[in-house]
Amino acid sequence: MSRLPGRVAALRSRGRRDLAAAARSALRVPVLVTLVVLVVALVFPRFQGWNTTVMGLATEALTYGLVTMSLNLLMGYGGQVSVGQGGFLAVGAYTAAIVATHFGGLPFIVVLLLAGLVTAAVGLLLGLPAGRLRGHYLAVATLGFGLAVPEIALNGGSLTGGYTGLIMPPQNLGPVTLNNPVPVYYLALAVLVVSAAAIRGVLTSPTGRRFMAVRDSQDTAPAMGINVGRTKVVLFTLSAFFCGLAGYVFALNNSIVEYSSFDFSLSLFFFAAVIVGGLGSMWGSLIGAALLVVIQQEAVSLGGFSEAILGVAVVIALLLVPGGLAALPRRTRAAIAGPRILRRPAGQTGTGPGGLPGQPPAPSSPAGASREG
Amino acid sequence: MLQIEDLSLSFGGVQAIDGLNLTVPDGTITALIGPNGAGKTSVLNVVNGFFRPQRGRVLHDGLDLLSLPPYAVIQRGIARSFQNVALFGGLSVTDNLIVGYDHRSRTGALRDMLHTPKVIRHERTARQRAQEVLEFLGITGIARRRADELGFGERKLVDLGRALIAHPSLVLLDEPASGLAEGQKAWLAEVLNRIPAEFGAAVLVIDHDMRVVMGVSSRVIVMDFGRKIAEGTPDEVRSDPVVITAYLGGSSRGAADGH
Numbered sequence: 001m002s003r004l005p006g007r008v009a010a011l012r013s014r015g016r017r018d019l020a021a022a023a024r025s026a027l028r029v030p031v032l033v034t035l036v037v038l039v040v041a042l043v044f045p046r047f048q049g050w051n052t053t054v055m056g057l058a059t060e061a062l063t064y065g066l067v068t069m070s071l072n073l074l075m076g077y078g079g080q081v082s083v084g085q086g087g088f089l090a091v092g093a094y095t096a097a098i099v100a101t102h103f104g105g106l107p108f109i110v111v112l113l114l115a116g117l118v119t120a121a122v123g124l125l126l127g128l129p130a131g132r133l134r135g136h137y138l139a140v141a142t143l144g145f146g147l148a149v150p151e152i153a154l155n156g157g158s159l160t161g162g163y164t165g166l167i168m169p170p171q172n173l174g175p176v177t178l179n180n181p182v183p184v185y186y187l188a189l190a191v192l193v194v195s196a197a198a199i200r201g202v203l204t205s206p207t208g209r210r211f212m213a214v215r216d217s218q219d220t221a222p223a224m225g226i227n228v229g230r231t232k233v234v235l236f237t238l239s240a241f242f243c244g245l246a247g248y249v250f251a252l253n254n255s256i257v258e259y260s261s262f263d264f265s266l267s268l269f270f271f272a273a274v275i276v277g278g279l280g281s282m283w284g285s286l287i288g289a290a291l292l293v294v295i296q297q298e299a300v301s302l303g304g305f306s307e308a309i310l311g312v313a314v315v316i317a318l319l320l321v322p323g324g325l326a327a328l329p330r331r332t333r334a335a336i337a338g339p340r341i342l343r344r345p346a347g348q349t350g351t352g353p354g355g356l357p358g359q360p361p362a363p364s365s366p367a368g369a370s371r372e373g
Numbered sequence: 374m375l376q377i378e379d380l381s382l383s384f385g386g387v388q389a390i391d392g393l394n395l396t397v398p399d400g401t402i403t404a405l406i407g408p409n410g411a412g413k414t415s416v417l418n419v420v421n422g423f424f425r426p427q428r429g430r431v432l433h434d435g436l437d438l439l440s441l442p443p444y445a446v447i448q449r450g451i452a453r454s455f456q457n458v459a460l461f462g463g464l465s466v467t468d469n470l471i472v473g474y475d476h477r478s479r480t481g482a483l484r485d486m487l488h489t490p491k492v493i494r495h496e497r498t499a500r501q502r503a504q505e506v507l508e509f510l511g512i513t514g515i516a517r518r519r520a521d522e523l524g525f526g527e528r529k530l531v532d533l534g535r536a537l538i539a540h541p542s543l544v545l546l547d548e549p550a551s552g553l554a555e556g557q558k559a560w561l562a563e564v565l566n567r568i569p570a571e572f573g574a575a576v577l578v579i580d581h582d583m584r585v586v587m588g589v590s591s592r593v594i595v596m597d598f599g600r601k602i603a604e605g606t607p608d609e610v611r612s613d614p615v616v617i618t619a620y621l622g623g624s625s626r627g628a629a630d631g632h
Contacts, residue, residue: 198486205485205492206478213461213472220459222443223421223452224535225476234482280463 041189045182055181057297059253061290062188063246066195068273068285070242073199076279077208078235079215080130081139084146086267088240090259092119092247094153097166097257108171108178112191115248116241123240124233131232134218146267150259165258168251178252188249195242196282202238211235265307269296272314278324287325291317374399375420375451375543375577380429382415382599389415390426391599397543400569402576404586406610407596408619413579414456416596417545420577421453422446433543447476452536453545456579458528462521466512466531469520470503473535499538506534509571510564526557530564537568543575544568550582558585565589587611595619 048054071085096115099106130141153160160166170179178184202208210231213221221228251257269292277288295313299306321328375397382390389412397403405413418424420431422443431438433449441449452473461469478485478495485492507513510530515523520531529549536544549565550558562585568576580586586593587607595603595610597619603610610616 201486201488202482204496205488206475206480206495207482207485209464209468209472209475212464212468216461216463217459220455222423223447223455224472225444225447226472227442227444238482238486 038193045185050182052181055185056253057293059181059185059188059249061293062185062192063249063253064270064273064293065286065289066192066246066249067243067270068277068289069196069199069282070239070246071270072274072277072279072282072285073202073211073242074235074239075274076281076285077203077215078211078232078239079218080232080235081135082142082239083139083271084142084144084149084267085239085243085270086262086264087142087146087149088119088123088243089247089250089266090149090153090262091122091240092116092244093251093254093257093261094160094166094247095119095244096248096251097168098159100169100171100251101166104169108173108187111171112245112248115251116244119244119247120237120241123243124237126240127233127236130236131229143264143267147264150262153259153262161258163259165256165261168255168257171252181253184249184252188253191245191249195245199242199282207234269310272310276314276317276324278326281324281326284324284326291325374434375575376430376432377416377420378430378432380416380419380426380431382412382419382424382426388599390419393429393596393599393601395594395601397575397577399542399575400573401592402565402569402578402590404590404593404607405577405579405596406581406583406586406593407602411596412599413596414547415599417453417547417577417579420446420451420545444476447539447541450542451545452539452541452543454532454536454547454549456547456551458525458532460520460523460528460531460535462519464520465517466507466520466523466527467500467503467516469531470506470534470538471499473538474499474502477539502538503534506538509537509567510534511560525552526554529553529557529561533561533564537572537574540572541574543577544572546576546578546580548580549578550580550585558582561585562588 044058045055048058067085067089070088071082074080074082074085092115095118096111099111099114103111126142126145130138133141153165154162156162170177172178173183173187176183178187203211210221210226213224213226214228214231214235218228221231250261254261270289273288273292274285275288276291277284277286292310292313296306296310299309302309317325321331323331375395377393377395380390380393380395381388391412393412393416395405395416405416407413415424419426420433420438422438422441422445426439433451436449438446438449438451461472464472475495477499478492480489480492480495503516504513507516510533512527512530512534515527515531520528523531529552533546533549536546546565550561553561565576565578565585566589568574576589578586578590590607593603593605593607593610594601595613595616602619603613603616605613
């Protein structure tokens with residue numbers, strides 16, 4: 001822009017803001033780190049001496065990591081609260097067990113996809129009414145869903161096995177029978193990696209931007225051509241799909257699918273994992289879920305206190321790292337780069353680009369609510 | 374061309390718009406001014422599909438807009454900015470702009486997830502368009518910043534850019550100059566003046582800043598109490614006694630302080 005060069009320069013970011021931008025771009029987890037983590041995950045069983053207990057726990061961490069990611073898609077990226085994600089996991093797990101029991105000859109990939117698709121259909125049905133709700137009302141609706149699914153399973157007669165549940169028949173992956181914790185672990189890893197790549201694909205596409213646009217400014221999003229109701233239904237459907245895939249792995253890892261596995265504390269576990277890991281961070285979800293799995297495991301020996309310890313751990317994590325574990329690298333870098341970056345709260349402007357004091361943004365009110373002329 | 378005929382809108386007992394007639398010809402800048410509460414933003418909200426009027430017609434290029442849901446209006450080539458600059462705070466500036474272009478994408482969630490060639494093409498075009506808009510606005514330096522970290526003046530420009538990126542035939546701008554420093558207003562006026570030529574768009578702009586309004590618009594429409602009380606060129610409106618009375622009676626801002 002040759003015109004008004006001084007003005008243009010003033011409008012451009014300078015100084016400290018550039019530092020903040022540099023810090024942020026540096027924190028994007030590079031491909032290299034992803035590869036290193038993947039390699040560690042691949043060789044991990046070897047160093048555990050193929051210990052079945054540890055493998056089962058590691059598979060649980062991967063499974064819950066995927067559930068937490070699916071919930072993060074819903075909450076962190078879509079801005080829709082859910083405290084009933086355990087319900088989707090249950091639908092996926094029961095679907096896998098029912099299909100595998102009645103159609104023993106089906107290849108594992110078909111059972112896996114059916115678990116995802118049936119759960120997605122349930123997510124769509126839940127999304128139709130839930131898409132019209134916000135905040136606390138949505139939380140209560142998803143709470144009801146999370147509570148209802150295990151009850152339905154308990155009263156599902158021979159289809160769901162009622163009180164005793166269903167045995168998940170071993171699945172065949174080519175010549176390998178998935179009846180041993182090690183192959184199940186690798187399957188869980190593969191499902192997680194493919195799902196994470198798919199979720200990333202969504203997030204870097206028009207669909208993903210629509211999710212985030214609805215999250216950040218639901219009232220004005222329609223002016224950009226976004227059908228908010230439809231976007232939320234798609235969001236719930238996708239979140240449920242990935243959670244259903246996790247349900248298949250859950251069924252394999254636990255060998256038995258019973259209603260008591262899906263009590264309400266499981267949904268709270270995922271909710272906590274998303275918050276501890278950090279809303280809007282896929283890595284945060286993985287780490288948050290893994291951390292809580294370990295804490296829960298360690299707390300088991302303390303009997304009735306395990307839930308309370310989980311709760312205390314969550315509170316401590318949030319006090320120490322507001323914004324979740326995902327915010328840790330940014331906070332560290334910001335602390336090194338200069339304390340001001342951290343202190344300026346998001347949504348507030350320090351100094352306007354023209355050198356005059358910037359105006360704080362108007363509180364977001366529904367576009368339609370203001371009839372000022 | 375946007376035609377508004379005999380438009381009336383009320384909320385309960387409050388008459389927000391009362392029998393308004395208004396035309397925005399192609400490729401021109403029309404300003405809508407008036408005291409606070411005159412019903413100006415309500416007009417935009419009706420055109421945009423956010424409000425349903427009790428009476429009247431709104432036609433764009435001869436096609437009725439009132440039967441459309443809000444999210445379909447942009448498909449007819451009508452984009453807008455907001456008084457309270459409702460950017461998507463968690464997205465980068467570039468992504469904010471691209472959301473304004475995403476309605477062109479015809480791929481669903483599944484193809485988006487798999488990043489089919491069509492999706493990749495859309496992303497590439499959208500990024501290119503975003504870059505062009507940033508250059509037009511003179512803010513290429515903030516492309517990667519998060520919207521909620523921006524200064525107010527930058528937000529205003531990004532909001533404007535988000536409305537322009539899809540090359541609409543009509544942009545509705547709600548107080549683009551409010552809250553800007555004087556130097557920023559001058560740059561905004563320059564940018565606004567170039568919109569019809571560079572984007573082929575007509576502009577309907579609401580603002581209280583008379584220097585910006587009078588400097589950019591070829592026609593000015595003055596509203597008060599939901600009715601049109603004057604219309605004409607900036608010079609005609611500035612010297613209209615009805616307008617001066619409305620402003621002095623309705624608010625402390627002077628209508629004649631432009632030059």
